[in-house]
Amino acid sequence: MAGPTTEFWQERFEKKETRWDRGAPNPQLLAWLDSGALQPCRIAVPGCGGGWEVAELARRGFDVTGLDYTPAAVAKTRALLDTQSLKAEVVQADVLSYQPGQVFDAVYEQTCLCAIHPDHWLQYARQLRQWLKPEGSLWVLFMQAIRPAASEEGLIEGPPYHCDINAMWALFAQPDWAWPKPPYAKVPHPVLVHELGLRLIRR
Numbered sequence: 242m243a244g245p246t247t248e249f250w251q252e253r254f255e256k257k258e259t260r261w262d263r264g265a266p267n268p269q270l271l272a273w274l275d276s277g278a279l280q281p282c283r284i285a286v287p288g289c290g291g292g293w294e295v296a297e298l299a300r301r302g303f304d305v306t307g308l309d310y311t312p313a314a315v316a317k318t319r320a321l322l323d324t325q326s327l328k329a330e331v332v333q334a335d336v337l338s339y340q341p342g343q344v345f346d347a348v349y350e351q352t353c354l355c356a357i358h359p360d361h362w363l364q365y366a367r368q369l370r371q372w373l374k375p376e377g378s379l380w381v382l383f384m385q386a387i388r389p390a391a392s393e394e395g396l397i398e399g400p401p402y403h404c405d406i407n408a409m410w411a412l413f414a415q416p417d418w419a420w421p422k423p424p425y426a427k428v429p430h431p432v433l434v435h436e437l438g439l440r441l442i443r444r
């Protein structure tokens with residue numbers, strides 16, 4: 242299987258090489274929540290990592306399922322929930338094969354797509370669509386992390402794999418997904434480059 246494995250991610254957590262981790266919920270998630278655009282519902286957070294977003298959503302009354310296939314990520318998310326006395330389902334599962342018992346109203350995707358080798362993007366996009374009810378929302382942060390070897394030599398490098406907007410347009414293709422009009426929210430990241438935040442609607 243191309244790209245990083247759960248062992249790769251486990252080692253990142255054990256060595257504390259988690260430079261993607263803001264140590265707090267993503268500011269764009271907070272903006273969506275504070276504006277009322279994202280309202281309490283049944284929501285999945287694939288590749289939840291340290292669990293900041295899972296905890297924030299649980300704190301605001303969402304029925305949250307955090308998913309991650311790496312034991313350390315699952316343990317960190319559960320520990321964060323425990324320290325804040327919050328309740329959420331945390332499932333150790335591969336997002337490429339996970340099947341929920343019940344569809345979700347929404348998915349919050351942050352830094353999971355860019356953690357997966359592009360060989361698996363079509364499968365992941367199909368999974369996200371299947372998890373969602375019709376008219377469900379995919380709240381997504383597309384990581385903009387272009388690398389010189391990608392733009393100059395055509396190498397596919399990651400993680401993070403650059404989520405080029407043209408590739409995203411093809412991956413989450415109409416008519417399966419409804420896109421808002423750009424410009425999209427540009428969300429700075431302290432270490433990585435930036436993310437583009439938008440809401441796609443599952444058709």
Ligand SMILES: C[S@@+](CC[C@H](N)C(=O)[O-])C[C@H]1O[C@@H](n2cnc3c(N)ncnc32)[C@H](O)[C@@H]1O
Nearest residue numbers: 250288289290309310311314335336351352356
């Ligand atoms: C770059 S980290 C991002 C974590 C979190 N979303 C954040 O932004 O802080 C990627 C996470 O996705 C998880 N992940 C990657 N591929 C996965 C897969 N196929 N199934 C489940 N989790 C996966 C990793 O274990 C890791 O915790």
